[in-house]
Amino acid sequence: xxxxxxxxxxxxxxxxxxxxxxxxxxxxxxxxxxxxxxxxxxxxxxxxxxxxxxxxxxxxxxxxxxxxxxxxxxxxxxxxxxxxxxxxxxxxxxxxxxxxxxxxxxxxxxxxxxxxxxxxxxxxxxxxxxxxxxxxxxxxxxxxxxxxxxxxxxxxxxxxxxxxxxxxxxxxxxx
Amino acid sequence: xxxxxxxxxxxxxxxxxxxxxxxxxxxxxxxxxxxxxxxxxxxxxxxxxxxxxxxxxxxxxxxxxxxxxxxxxxxxxxxxxxxxxxxxxxxxxxxxxxxxxxxxxxxxxxxxxxxxxxxxxxxxxxxxxxxxxxxxxxxxxxxxxxxxxxxxxxxxxxxxxxxxxxxxxxxxx
Numbered sequence: 125x126x127x128x129x130x131x132x133x134x135x136x137x138x139x140x141x142x143x144x145x146x147x148x149x150x151x152x153x154x155x156x157x158x159x160x161x162x163x164x165x166x167x168x169x170x171x172x173x174x175x176x177x178x179x180x181x182x183x184x185x186x187x188x189x190x191x192x193x194x195x196x197x198x199x200x201x202x203x204x205x206x207x208x209x210x211x212x213x214x215x216x217x218x219x220x221x222x223x224x225x226x227x228x229x230x231x232x233x234x235x236x237x238x239x240x241x242x243x244x245x246x247x248x249x250x251x252x253x254x255x256x257x258x259x260x261x262x263x264x265x266x267x268x269x270x271x272x273x274x275x276x277x278x279x280x281x282x283x284x285x286x287x288x289x290x291x292x293x294x295x296x297x298x299x
Numbered sequence: 300x301x302x303x304x305x306x307x308x309x310x311x312x313x314x315x316x317x318x319x320x321x322x323x324x325x326x327x328x329x330x331x332x333x334x335x336x337x338x339x340x341x342x343x344x345x346x347x348x349x350x351x352x353x354x355x356x357x358x359x360x361x362x363x364x365x366x367x368x369x370x371x372x373x374x375x376x377x378x379x380x381x382x383x384x385x386x387x388x389x390x391x392x393x394x395x396x397x398x399x400x401x402x403x404x405x406x407x408x409x410x411x412x413x414x415x416x417x418x419x420x421x422x423x424x425x426x427x428x429x430x431x432x433x434x435x436x437x438x439x440x441x442x443x444x445x446x447x448x449x450x451x452x453x454x455x456x457x458x459x460x461x462x463x464x465x466x467x468x469x470x471x472x
Contacts, residue, residue, distance in 0.1 A: 195372055201381070201405040202372040244376040266328065266364055273363040275375035275384050276437060276453055282371055 159183055161264030162256070164190060164283050168237040171290035173230035176206075178237055178285075179220035188213045188252045192239045194223055194231060194287065202238070205229055210246045233289045240282040242274075313471075320470035324463060332365040338471075340408045348415035353464035355415050358436060359383065360460045361453060362414075367407065380404055383414025388439060393417055396424065433457035 166180035176194055184190075189210045195202035204226070211221040225231050243253060243260045256262050260279035263271055270281045317335040325333065338356070345355040359365050362384045374380055378387045385393075385403060390413075393399040398416045400409040414436075421432040425440040431454060438450030 191373075193372070199402065199405040200407040200410075204372070238372055240371075240373050242373065242376075245374075266331070272366065272371055272373075274373070275377065275379045276361055276363075277449070278376055280373060282373065 161268040162241075162281060163268075163270060164239050164241060164281050166192070166237060166239045166283055166285045168285050168287045171231055171233065171235075171287050173232070173290055174224065176223045176231055176235075176237065176287055177220070178223070178239075179218065180239060181218050182213050182241075183217060184213050184241060184281075185252045185255045186213055186215045187249045188241060188256075189246050189248055190219055190239055190241055191246065192221065192223060192237060194225070194235050195238055196235050202236070205231060205235055208246075231287065231290050233287065233292055235287040237285045237287055238282065239284075240280055242280040243278065317471060320467055324466040324470055326463060328360065328364050329463065329467070332367070334367055337365065337367045337407075338467075340411055344408060344411035344415045347412050348419040350415055350419050351465075351468075353461050353468050354418065354433075355411065356464040356467070357457045357461040358414060358418060358433060359411070360464070361433070361437070361457050381410035381413075382407055383410050383417075385410065385413050385417070386439075389413075389417045392420060392424075396420065430454075 162182075162184055164180060164182045164184070166178055168176055168178050170177045178192060180190065182188070182190065189212055191208040191210050193204060193208045194206040195204050197203075206223045206225050206229075209221055209223045211219045213219050223237075241263075243256060243258055248256075257279075259277050260271075260281075263279045263281055265271060265279065266273065268281070270283050271279050272282055273279055314335045317338060321330055321333065333356075341355045341359060342352045345352040348355075356365070359382060363382060366382070375384050379385060381404065390399060390403075393413060393416060398413075398420075400406075400412045400416075402409040403413040404410070418432060418436050421427045421435040421440060422429055425435065427435045427440060427445070431445060434450035434454035434457075435445040437453040438444035438447060444450060
């Protein structure tokens, strides 16, 4: 009787642990996910006065070049703290990189990391242009919340993330 | 008369009236992107350049679908900047004529004004017929450019959008 009770208790415990592991372990999606249109998602991971590191994901074709820069809002536009850095979308849909500031400028908190995809700058691989169109006409049009129309006939994608603390106020502990 | 040529209507809320007019006359793009404040800014810029508000709104619609967030920090393929996609040659012309508004790169109203002034210059400075002024805005005042297929598509789209914008502006009077 006792051994039966122990066996039941052990099976119950194993089941609970397995269920917990299933629910809490993050990992890649078990099946391909779909999106209604093309997108770029970005995250400013870390900020230091001399560099901002970022990563992101996109369902743009492999090899599509994403342009990223750091700016601060100014009137209705932006004041740039960096030049564009261009990184390719990898086969798994992810990308990452690091952006240095312009000369004689240091990054600070609450700047904006801006990422965009255009068909004209930087030059995109031919197979990417075949998929999205030379002027970006297959990027989903204005139904795509990340799409902007430029110069009448061109479409680009753009998204923005907020840069975290760059260590402001942190002091070295006294030894 | 109210601001920028729109008659005042002291008895009603102009924003509510704008919503009604937009619902009645706007297409999907205008309903999605055009705000009352953008509409008023276009009216102010058009008045400065002495062109019709409907012309400026049709140009803006052609350039980037009337999006008020268009000072997006990415230049167009030929170096165009802002809501009115001001090109480097247009900047040169506006500077030469002493017309380039301060803050045209960063301020929406100034960018709209720069576009309105450049459009007016097509007729005033280059003697281009009004029926081709939008094509010239897009293609340049050079006849070899503004008579091309792309510029003419631009003019056709402008003509269609201007009709809608005239209805909208008249509704707001």
